[in-house]
Amino acid sequence: MDRLRAAAARREEAGLRRDLRPRTPDHDGLLDLASNDYLGLSRDERIVEAAVRATREWGAGSTGSRLVTGSTRLHAELEDRLAAFAGASGALVFSSGYLANLAAVAALGRDGLIVSDAGNHASIVDACRLSRSRVVVTPHGDTEAVAKVLAERHEEHALVVTDAVFSVDGDVAPLRALHEAAVRHGALLVVDEAHALGVVGDHGRGAAHAAGLAGRPDVVRTVTLSKSLGSQGGAVLGAPEVIGTLVDTGRSFIFDTGLAPGCAGAALAALDLLEASPGLPARARERARELAALARGLGLETADPAAAVVPVVLGPPRLALAAAALCADHGVRVGCFRPPSVPQGRACLRLTARADLRSDDLVVVRGALTAVAELTKGPSRGWDR
Known part of the structure; x- marks a missing residue:
């Protein structure tokens, strides 16, 4: 048990601890950009x-x-x-x-x-x-x-x-x-x-x-x-x-x-x-491109999505954790990927598009990503610790 506690403490210091956070049926009232429900069919x-x-x-x-x-x-x-x-x-x-x-x-x-x-x-x-x-x-x-x-x-x-x-x-x-x-x-x-x-x-x-x-x-x-x-x-x-x-x-x-x-x-x-409904896949891809354009327009590092996955690369794990929490504060649930899921120095937010995202949903996303962009330009607060 001492060995396990010591290993957990090291992961905590590196920003690599993980927690189970049971959600409500409506994602705690947050806009879901974290799940893999790309076509919005899980609740259809x-x-x-x-x-x-x-x-x-x-x-x-x-x-x-x-x-x-x-x-x-x-x-x-x-x-x-x-x-x-x-x-x-x-x-x-x-x-x-x-x-x-x-x-x-x-x-x-x-x-x-x-x-x-x-x-x-x-x-x-x-x-x-x-x-x-x-x-x-x-x-x-x-x-x-x-x-x-x-x-x-x-x-x-x-x-x-x-x-x-x-x-x-x-x-x-x-x-x-x-x-x-x-x-x-x-x-x-x-x-x-x-x-x-x-x-x-x-x-x-x-x-x-x-x-x-x-x-x-x-x-x-x-x-x-x-x-x-x-x-x-x-x-x-x-x-x-x-x-x-x-x-x-x-x-x-x-x-x-x-x-x-x-x-x-x-x-x-x-x-x-x-x-x-042959148009569903194309709608998911179009929404992904819109999410990527939002991030890129705010100066955040992302890539041109080929499917529904849109990464926003931030670097240090602690910064990614803080950015994910900030997105939740602004009404959006996003994925937060840290080593070993990604290479060292490439911790990121992972946004997943859905075919059923609406234009007003993108307005909410813009607000969340704007806050993330401001966070990345502020003091480091020991992100690399």
């Missing part, structure tokens, strides 16, 4: 009602692992619909996107070489560690570095893994170039579409689909149901051989309780709505 009555119907029909839980009693006809329907929507040969549903990444990377990359982008999500990092493979982390977005590692490998098989849209920076991976490198050197490409599905491409079918890679047998995609689709869960999209391998060997599939039926029902309804 049609999605909620679909979850209720599925729960009443199938029960509150799936009752077991997918290989025992946890696979219902609802799960099979969701897998068929996800594959059809994204242009994949097949799909396998998991109880979270994190577990989908663990299975896809660890099982498909086992005992080989895995080339992973430096900006990849923690679930990919953990999957690499579980794979028993040699792992090489390449600089963010550097396709030449990826090709060089593949060309010099001694392993029989290799896997290249990348986020499609990176969860903090919000940029899109160079998927075509990565695929060309993978093909040239006989590697499999795994793309995490968590922040792309529902936002990027035609009807929000994802970055790989937009890059013309949908349905390629050497491209595997992972998705989450908990962001644009407003539900919970995840899936792997891929060729029949990929799906079969994960059913047989994917530990986070075999040993985990299946996705709750209510979540499957909600995700199915969200896919219906997305197909019927």
Whole structure:
């Protein structure tokens, strides 16, 4: 306990302590720019009602692992619909996107070489560690570095893994170039579409689909149901051989309780709505560009968003914490990302756009970001301590 208390004290001094802050249903009256509800579907009555119907029909839980009693006809329907929507040969549903990444990377990359982008999500990092493979982390977005590692490998098989849209920076991976490198050197490409599905491409079918890679047998995609689709869960999209391998060997599939039926029902309804409302993804992207323009106009460091994620880079963790609290004081809830979620010196606010943001919401955001800009120009108050 002394060791744990000492470590907690060091994190406190560095501005890296984290707290659970249970919210109310209305986000404590704050404008939500922190969640991943990119299309605003998590509270949509049609999605909620679909979850209720599925729960009443199938029960509150799936009752077991997918290989025992946890696979219902609802799960099979969701897998068929996800594959059809994204242009994949097949799909396998998991109880979270994190577990989908663990299975896809660890099982498909086992005992080989895995080339992973430096900006990849923690679930990919953990999957690499579980794979028993040699792992090489390449600089963010550097396709030449990826090709060089593949060309010099001694392993029989290799896997290249990348986020499609990176969860903090919000940029899109160079998927075509990565695929060309993978093909040239006989590697499999795994793309995490968590922040792309529902936002990027035609009807929000994802970055790989937009890059013309949908349905390629050497491209595997992972998705989450908990962001644009407003539900919970995840899936792997891929060729029949990929799906079969994960059913047989994917530990986070075999040993985990299946996705709750209510979540499957909600995700199915969200896919219906997305197909019927093709303008939703474009609206989310437009709102993201407006948020970035607001920040940039106030002298804050941000980037041109390719999807719905808008980072505002501030630097020291303590400054980011103070800025997030200031945003809340001005009526806006934002994400606050500090090491190890981001590199040292790159602590930031993470604003997430939603398709249902209104013009008057942007007025509130402007007030909050104006206060943040003023904070960054004032005395440091020991931000770097």
